[in-house]
Amino acid sequence: MKWGRFLSFLLIVCVIIGLTAGTSFQLWRGVRLGLDLQGGFDLLYKIESTPSTGPVTQKGVQAVLQAVQMRVDSLGVSSPIIDLEKAGGQNEVRVQLAGQFNQQNAENVIGKTAQLRIYGPKPKVVSGKTVPGQYVVDKSNLLLTGKDLKSDAHYSQNQLGQNVIDLTFKNKKKWAQVTKKYLNKPVYTYLNGKLLTSATIDSIISNGQTQLSGPTSGPDAFTPQYCQTLSKELNAGALPYPLKLISSNSVGPSLGFASLKATMWAGLAAIIIIFLFMIVFYRMAGLIADLALVAYGYLTLGTFSGMHVVLTLSGLAALVLGIGMAVDANIITYERIKDEVRNGRSIQSAVIAGNRRAMRAIIDANATTFIAGGVMYWFGHGDIRGFAIALMISIVISMLTAVLLSRAMLLLFTKSNIVKRPWWYGVRKGGAKS
Amino acid sequence: MKKRFDIIRHRMWFFILSGTITVAGLVVFLTMGFNLGTDFVAGSRVQLTLNQTVNTSKVRQMLDAAQLSVGPNAITVAGTKRHTAVIRFSTVLTQSQLAKVQQLEKKTFHSTKYSSETVSPIVAQTTSKKAVWAVLLASLFIVVYVSIRFEYRFAVAAIVALLHDAFIVMSVFALLRLPIDLPFVAAVLTIVGYSVNDTIVIFDRIRENQGIAKPRTFGELERMVDKSLWQTMSRSINTVITVLIAAVMLYFFGGESIHDFTFALIVGLVSGAYSSIFIASPIWVVWKGKQMKDGRKDKLTPEQQTS
Numbered sequence: 001m002k003w004g005r006f007l008s009f010l011l012i013v014c015v016i017i018g019l020t021a022g023t024s025f026q027l028w029r030g031v032r033l034g035l036d037l038q039g040g041f042d043l044l045y046k047i048e049s050t051p052s053t054g055p056v057t058q059k060g061v062q063a064v065l066q067a068v069q070m071r072v073d074s075l076g077v078s079s080p081i082i083d084l085e086k087a088g089g090q091n092e093v094r095v096q097l098a099g100q101f102n103q104q105n106a107e108n109v110i111g112k113t114a115q116l117r118i119y120g121p122k123p124k125v126v127s128g129k130t131v132p133g134q135y136v137v138d139k140s141n142l143l144l145t146g147k148d149l150k151s152d153a154h155y156s157q158n159q160l161g162q163n164v165i166d167l168t169f170k171n172k173k174k175w176a177q178v179t180k181k182y183l184n185k186p187v188y189t190y191l192n193g194k195l196l197t198s199a200t201i202d203s204i205i206s207n208g209q210t211q212l213s214g215p216t217s218g219p220d221a222f223t224p225q226y227c228q229t230l231s232k233e234l235n236a237g238a239l240p241y242p243l244k245l246i247s248s249n250s251v252g253p254s255l256g257f258a259s260l261k262a263t264m265w266a267g268l269a270a271i272i273i274i275f276l277f278m279i280v281f282y283r284m285a286g287l288i289a290d291l292a293l294v295a296y297g298y299l300t301l302g303t304f305s306g307m308h309v310v311l312t313l314s315g316l317a318a319l320v321l322g323i324g325m326a327v328d329a330n331i332i333t334y335e336r337i338k339d340e341v342r343n344g345r346s347i348q349s350a351v352i353a354g355n356r357r358a359m360r361a362i363i364d365a366n367a368t369t370f371i372a373g374g375v376m377y378w379f380g381h382g383d384i385r386g387f388a389i390a391l392m393i394s395i396v397i398s399m400l401t402a403v404l405l406s407r408a409m410l411l412l413f414t415k416s417n418i419v420k421r422p423w424w425y426g427v428r429k430g431g432a433k434s
Numbered sequence: 435m436k437k438r439f440d441i442i443r444h445r446m447w448f449f450i451l452s453g454t455i456t457v458a459g460l461v462v463f464l465t466m467g468f469n470l471g472t473d474f475v476a477g478s479r480v481q482l483t484l485n486q487t488v489n490t491s492k493v494r495q496m497l498d499a500a501q502l503s504v505g506p507n508a509i510t511v512a513g514t515k516r517h518t519a520v521i522r523f524s525t526v527l528t529q530s531q532l533a534k535v536q537q538l539e540k541k542t543f544h545s546t547k548y549s550s551e552t553v554s555p556i557v558a559q560t561t562s563k564k565a566v567w568a569v570l571l572a573s574l575f576i577v578v579y580v581s582i583r584f585e586y587r588f589a590v591a592a593i594v595a596l597l598h599d600a601f602i603v604m605s606v607f608a609l610l611r612l613p614i615d616l617p618f619v620a621a622v623l624t625i626v627g628y629s630v631n632d633t634i635v636i637f638d639r640i641r642e643n644q645g646i647a648k649p650r651t652f653g654e655l656e657r658m659v660d661k662s663l664w665q666t667m668s669r670s671i672n673t674v675i676t677v678l679i680a681a682v683m684l685y686f687f688g689g690e691s692i693h694d695f696t697f698a699l700i701v702g703l704v705s706g707a708y709s710s711i712f713i714a715s716p717i718w719v720v721w722k723g724k725q726m727k728d729g730r731k732d733k734l735t736p737e738q739q740t741s
Contacts, residue, residue: 107529248529259689266687270680277676316692321624321699324677325631328669331676332635335669361638364583368576368634369627375572376623379564387620391627 006416012409016291020298027298030305033098033260034312034386035249040098044247045111047091060240061091067240068093070151071110071232081310093243109232111243112192116146116234118178119188137188137198143178144169150208151235155227158211163222165212165231172208179205191230194220263316271297274327282334282426284419285410289330292406296326299397307393315390322394325369326402333358333407334426341427351414351425355407362403370395442660445716452598452713459605468604469611478527480535481520484543488519496542497521500534518690568623569600576630580637587721588637595714596629599705606701607694617695625702628677632670632710639666640715652723659719663711674707 035042047064049056065084072080072095081096095110120143121135150168158164169175178187179201186198189212196214214222275293278286300319304311337354345353373395376388441448482493490509497504502523509521527535573593580589600622607614639662649655681703685696 259692262690263684263688263692266683267680269687270683273679273683274676277672277679281672318620318624321628321677321680324673324680327676328631328635328673331669331672335666335672339665357642361635364580364638365631365634367583368579368630371575371579372572372623372627372630375568375575376620379568379571387623391624 001418002416004416005412006418009409009412009416012405012412013291016295016298020294024298024301027301027305031301032305032308032310034310034315035096035098038098038260040096041106042247042249043095043097043107043110043245044085045093045095045243046246047093047241048244049241056091056241063240064091064093064243068095068110068243070235072097075106075109092246105229107245107248109229111245112233115190115192116149117142117190118144119190120182121185121187135186137195143187144174146234148174149234153231153234155224155231156211158213162213162216163224163227165222165227165234167210167212167234169208169210172206175208175210176204176206179203267316267319271323274323278327278330282330284413284424285330285334285337285426288409288413289327289334289402289406291409292330292401293323293326295405296323296394296397296401299401300394303393303397304390309389309393310386311390312386315386318387318390319394322391322398325366325395326398329358329362329366329398329402330406332361333410337425338427341422341425347420347422347425348414351410355410359403362399366395366399438660438664440660441663441712442656442716442719445712445719448712448716452709455602455605456598459601459608462605462608466608466611468608468614470614477525478523478532479520480523480527480532481518482539482543483518484539486517486543488517490519492542493519493521496538497535500531500538502527502531502535568619569626572623572626573597580630580634584637584641587718588641591714591718591721592630592633592637594717595633595709596626596706598709598713599625599629599702602705603698603702607698612694612697615694617692618698621695621698621702624699625706628703629706629709632673632706633714635669636663636666636710636715637718640718650726652726655719655723655726659715663715667711670707670711674703678703 045068047056047061061084065082069082072082075097080098081094083094083096085092085094097106120138120141122138122141123130123132124134124136125131148169148171150170153165153167156164156166182201183204184200184202186200188198189196191212191214196212214220216222220226271293275290278289280286282289300322303309309315333355336358337350340350340353340357341347370392373388373391377385377392482488493509494504504521504523509519521535573596576596577586577589577593580592603622603625604614606612607618612618640659643658643662643665647654647658649658678700681696681699684692685700688696
């Protein structure tokens with residue numbers, strides 16, 4: 001009996017149980033849940049090139065991502081996910097929004113561009129003669145665009161009680177010059193290709209400010225809500241390329257929550273049965289394996305929350321499968337130990353030899369599965385990717401816990417000499433001799 | 435040692451069994467095809483969770499009111515309480531159509547648990563291509579790794595076993611008309627990983643025993659592999675039992691959305707354990723045995739070989 005070793009063994013046990021019991025709830029709350037677990041929706045946009053934009057460039061794609069980020073932020077969604085996906089040489093942007101809100105509104109804000117263009121006037125011509133004092137739009141004379149706006153557009157009401165959008169131009173001088181040049185003449189404001197106003201400028205504006213007013217009825221009526229949405233679109237700036245929505249997927253939150261709860265309970269029940277199975281078959285060694293499994297679960301959760309991995313239902317299933325692989329590593333080792341005991345070795349040398357001989361099989365077996373996970377990550381997207389990440393993380397952590405930790409604990413326990421009968425390692429009474 | 439069932443000696447039976455299943459699977463593929471889910475076929479899928487048992491004709495009436503006509507098999511009922519209606523549209527629904535369905539659902543069934551999934555052809559095509567490539571490439575990478583760590587015969591035998599398992603799972607899904615979707619692909623890839631994991635542990639023991647026993651004849655080789663199989667048998671069984679416990683629990687009590695996923699896992703796990711023992715190792719024996727000259731003669735007098 002060596003108390004020092006036994007006490008260090010007990011210390012490890014206490015640390016594992018203490019840490020898990022103390023902080024796992026907090027860790028669990030730090031894990032981000034996928035849309036299938038907490039509800040929300042997933043939008044996939046294709047970045048399209050048009051003759052006017054030219055081919056999609058790397059820089060342009062970054063600009064799109066930035067613009068989309070700004071737009072999503074303006075929705076006020078907590079922790080959105082915006083990813084660039086390159087599928088078959090095409091650039092796609094995946095936006096995942098968790099929670100429940102107006103999907104239609106979100107789609108509009110993300111995908112649509114509020115294109116503001118202000119054109120200058122030209123004299124109206126009737127049968128070859130100019131009509132003095134009357135003007136029409138001169139589309140060849142683009143004065144300002146949405147790009148010239150500061151992103152502080154907001155809804156307000158003017159003195160007449162009309163709903164308007166307050167705008168500020170970045171370059172005050174430019175706007176002052178425009179108002180000076182076209183004083184007492186109209187300028188034409190187009191929104192998304194439609195004429196919004198053709199207001200006559202009645203004074204030089206030097207503070208860079210202006211107001212947009214619009215129709216009071218019809219589909220594009222300037223309701224307070226419309227003005228607010230429009231302000232957001234204007235603030236987000238123009239997208240360098242048009243985005244086309246190619247796929248959308250929405251999950252009701254209560255549906256996801258019910259699935260999550262059921263899966264959690266099933267997982268818990270499975271783990272308890274596996275724990276009992278290991279104790280029944282491998283006794284003390286099984287108990288050590290179970291403790292290593294607890295550490296495995298704890299570290300996996302910690303990694304998920306630390307790496308901000310999004311946990312989906314299939315990822316959850318991969319974790320449970322990872323538990324199976326971690327158990328396998330222990331079973332391989334314990335069966336080896338049993339073999340060694342049957343070959344007539346003492347418990348101590350059997351544990352040492354068994355661990356050593358099991359190592360190669362465990363490494364090779366885990367490496368091949370890890371390779372499969374890597375290929376999944378490389379080639380898959382969405383669900384498959386989440387699954388692959390969960391699988392790879394669980395393999396690495398199972399190598400650390402089910403192999404290194406479990407092995408250290410088993411060796412400490414064995415060397416403490418607290419038990420001598422092979423029964424404690426799941427070897428049957430008569431088994432030691434054959 | 436007790437007299438044990440000689441797995442390698444009876445390999446023909448296992449080859450015949452797996453061959454029959456493979457041929458049956460092929461027939462099923464060719465005659466029935468797959469029931470491809472929305473991940474692979476463009477269209478929309480709407481899932482309604484009602485607070486009552488689903489009445490299919492009522493759902494159909496509701497869709498008629500929305501002027502969305504669906505085929506005779508488009509509405510399926512799911513869930514333990516049969517509260518979930520899954521409607522499959524072969525066309526991609528527009529946002530306003532989806533909104534209408536949601537609105538009607540609220541009105542007809544007073545339920546708000548609604549989810550929809552829409553996939554356009556472009557995404558579906560890239561997804562299915564990616565899935566096939568992932569399986570083939572994973573196999574290729576595994577072959578390379580196993581060839582380096584073991585030898586190429588082991589690698590090929592392991593790949594035959596894993597393709598066998600993936601094939602059986604696909605056959606079962608085709609036969610039972612279960613949907614092939616992205617979670618299914620993840621399941622098949624897991625099975626591929628598990629199958630090879632399981633096979634490698636057994637091969638590791640064969641590799642080790644091969645170094646000790648150094649078989650020179652076909653008979654010796656057969657005995658050595660058979661012994662290796664039985665040495666790893668309790669590990670093979672215990673491992674598959676523990677993983678099956680998890681899969682079965684998730685199948686019966688886990689969330690609705692992973693039901694088919696876990697079913698695929700269960701079929702694949704059983705097949706994976708079977709193929710590692712009864713297919714992969716015998717294939718390696720037959721192939722490796724070709725090297726040995728006096729194999730035939732030796733095989734007739736196995737009693738001379740004592741292990």
